[in-house]
Amino acid sequence: MYRFKNLTRFASRVNLQCTPVQFYLQHIHRFATAGDAVDPSISGDGVGQAYAGLGPTRKPDKPRVVVLGSGWAGCRLMKGIDTSIYDVVCVSPRNHMVFTPLLASTCVGTLEFRSVAEPIGRIQPAISHEPGSFFFLANCKAVDAKNHEVHCQTTDGLQTLKPWDFKISYDKLVIASGAEASTFGIKGVKEHAIFLREVQHAQEIRRKLLLNLMLSDVPGVSDEEKRRLLHCVVVGGGPTGVEFSGELSDFIMKDVRQRYSHVKDYIHVTLIEAKDILSSFDDRLRVYATNQLIKSGVRLVHGIVKDVQPKKLVLSDGTDVPYGLLVWSTGVGPSSFVRDMDLPKAPGGRIGVDDWLRVPSAPDIFAIGDCSGYLESTGKSTLPALAQVAEREGKYLAELLNKIGKEGGGYANGVGDMNLGAPFVYKHLGSMATVGSYKALVDLRQSKDAKGLSIAGFTSWIVWRSAYLTRVNIESTLASNQIEFPTSNSWDALVVTYISGRQVRINDIKQNSNSFEDFWIILQG
Ligand SMILES: Cc1cc2nc3c(=O)[nH]c(=O)nc-3n(C[C@H](O)[C@H](O)[C@H](O)COP(=O)(O)OP(=O)(O)OC[C@H]3O[C@@H](n4cnc5c(N)ncnc54)[C@H](O)[C@@H]3O)c2cc1C
Structure with a gap:
């Protein structure tokens, strides 16, 4: 009963396009508990059918930013969004961000899987508690720029639910859906x-x-x-x-x-x-x-x-x-979602953006990270598919959207001829890669032909390890090393983590996993 009361309050706030009971049934991933019955007749099968969702916002609701993707770009954007101005709705097939630079280290147990995965609710807490902010475990299937809507379909990777269609109206849409691994059409790769x-x-590699x-x-x-x-x-x-x-x-x-x-x-x-x-x-x-x-x-x-x-x-x-x-690692290219999208494209097939990361012909749509590239008309070349590009684009766009919101342009078609301020400018900070045996490469040049510092060896490895370990969920790695070495103090655990940290286990789910979110990441992954 309590849940239904809450739902009625919620339904009026977010202007649902269905009754509260339907919404309850249709969004069971958020509201239902295990064992609740679901009416199969309510399931939708395809885009175009009348199905549930979040309708357009109306004052006094906050304007809604819909973010497609929970990678480097989308998560940095969500982290920076001012949730006193906007509600945030994230649609992604995964509920966490992956710290990709250290993913290879998890395959052989140098780091634990949970050390490189950050739950979205920790990155943007409003998603867990604000009545108009949500995370939906789904793929966006289509963008309807004319009606300011995205069409989505649930996904759980386990066929627990029949895929479920729903749509969400946006005031601002940020496409941050990343890229796909390139296979060059070679038979058998996939x-x-x-x-x-x-x-x-990484789990599959370790198991195999x-x-x-x-x-x-x-x-x-x-x-x-x-x-x-x-x-x-x-x-x-x-x-x-x-x-x-x-x-x-x-x-x-x-x-x-x-x-x-x-x-x-x-x-x-x-x-x-x-x-x-x-x-x-x-x-x-x-x-x-x-x-x-x-x-x-x-x-x-x-x-x-x-x-x-x-x-x-x-x-x-x-x-x-x-x-x-x-293991196949031959670079990335535009995903089928991006390829099929009816939006202008940059050379190479990514979504085309202008200097402010807007998709010019589609009001209120922005694209960041590996899925986007500069339109030819900007005279700029597409930026490399790198976390440092995606992260900085996410940060820039969060600041831009906050400025737009503060100046009253947060709702759909509200920007008008507002001065957006300085365009996005990317400055490359350099590249790093480890080659094993406590050796790494650090190349701090702006580009391949530029002058600058480039070093290799153990010192570079210390720089590489320090730069990344200070960014990940180090507490869980430290905690597991303390379990592995019960007599150690925190300092020993830190040294073990820093120098090696390798813990090869067949059973990934540790009994002392202390957080439900961490457990779920492994289950889902
Ligand atoms: C193993 C590895 C190591 C790397 N190391 C480095 C490094 O050291 N330095 C560096 O700068 N870069 C590195 N990169 C590259 C870097 O990870 C990418 O450039 C970065 O992840 C791009 O961020 P993104 O947000 O654009 O895309 P992603 O991080 O790929 O995120 C895309 C998100 O969109 C979601 N999504 C996909 N399709 C849909 C859809 N239809 N609807 C909704 N959501 C969708 C995905 O599930 C995901 O959550 C590495 C990449 C890998 C794989």
């Missing part, structure tokens, strides 16, 4: 390779690696099959592929030799790249990285993958490469 982009990918180690130790497995099972192939020599190869070779050198000494001579890492590895880095650093990888046992292969089959891939020169684990 089916057999693992992409390293989400926490569940440990499984293959155990299977290869079983009596009767031929030498050839052992070699295949324990052949880890990484395709793509950009920073992600190189960092993952480095982490893997460290894992082999230190942990596999100790824990799986029977099969230690069978396990190998091969990194396949069509051109040069780390092509955006200084030449000197690239040579250093190449030597370092070779020294730590990574085989570097120049080649183009033509076909991927369940147990082997085939290169364009006809060479067969058998594998037990295949």
Whole structure:
């Protein structure tokens, strides 16, 4: 009863396009508890059908900012939005942000999965308690710019619910839906390779690696099959592929030799790249990285993958490469959601934006992060697909929307000819990548041809580790290291975390997981 009372209050505030009871049934991910009955007749099946949602805001409601995506760009934007001015509604197929630069470290247990995932409710608390702010676990399927609406469909990855359609009216729409891994149309990549982009990918890699180690130790497995099972192939020599190869070779050198000494001579890492590895880095650093990888046992292969089959891939020169684990990391391109969208595009197919990150022909729509690029008319080239670009665009746009809101332009079509102030300007702060064995590259030049500091080695690794560890959910990593080393004090735990922190476990869900949100991230991931 209490819930229904609340819902009636909520319904009048957000101007629902359905009765409170329907809303309750249709948004069970927010309001229902396990075991509540759901009326299947209310389910919607397609865009265009009359279905539930959040209707247009009316004063005295706050104007509504709808954010598509919970990555670097969307989360930085939500963090900066002034929730005394706006309600925030986030639509995303995941309820957390992933700290991607450290994702490779979670595959081999250097960091815990939960250390690199931050729940959205912690980034923008209003989403958990403000009556007009929400997180919806869904994909946006279409943007109706004319009617200021987005059409969405629920997703849970487990088919718990039949996919459910709903729509949301926006006053301001921020598209921050990221990009998709490029496969270049190569047959078998999507089916057999693992992409390293989400926490569940890192979990899958860890499981597969440990499984293959155990299977290869079983009596009767031929030498050839052992070699295949324990052949880890990484395709793509950009920073992600190189960092993952480095982490893997460290894992082999230190942990596999100790824990799986029977099969230690069978396990190998091969990194396949069509051109040069780390092509955006200084030449000197690239040579250093190449030597370092070779020294730590990574085989570097120049080649183009033509076909991927369940147990082997085939290169364009006809060479067969058998594998037990295949990780695909060859860069990103526009997602099908962006490709299908009827909005202007930048060269390369991202959503086209102007100097203020607006989509010019669609009032109140903005696009940030990997899904957006400058329109040709701006004379600027598209910025690289980097967290530092996405994060700074999110910060800039939050400030711009706050300014617009303060000056009374927060509602749909409210901006008029308002002076928006300074346009977004990106200044590259440099690039970093670790190559394993406590070595990293730090390239502080503004661009590949510019002058500036570029260093490699242990000092760079300290810089790399410090820069990232100060940003992630360090408490959980420290806590788990203290559990692992019960006699340690916080300082010891910090040292263990800093220097290694590797904790390889088959069971990812620890009994002492102290937060429901953390538990859920692992469950969902
Ligand atoms: C392993 C790895 C390591 C990296 N390391 C670095 C690094 O060291 N430095 C660096 O600068 N960059 C790094 N990057 C790149 C960086 O992570 C990306 O540039 C950054 O994530 C882009 O942010 P974004 O918000 O645009 O997209 P994302 O972070 O990809 O977020 C997109 C969000 O949109 C959601 N979404 C997708 N489709 C829809 C839809 N239809 N409706 C609603 N939501 C949707 C996704 O679920 C996700 O929540 C790395 C990337 C990876 C994968």
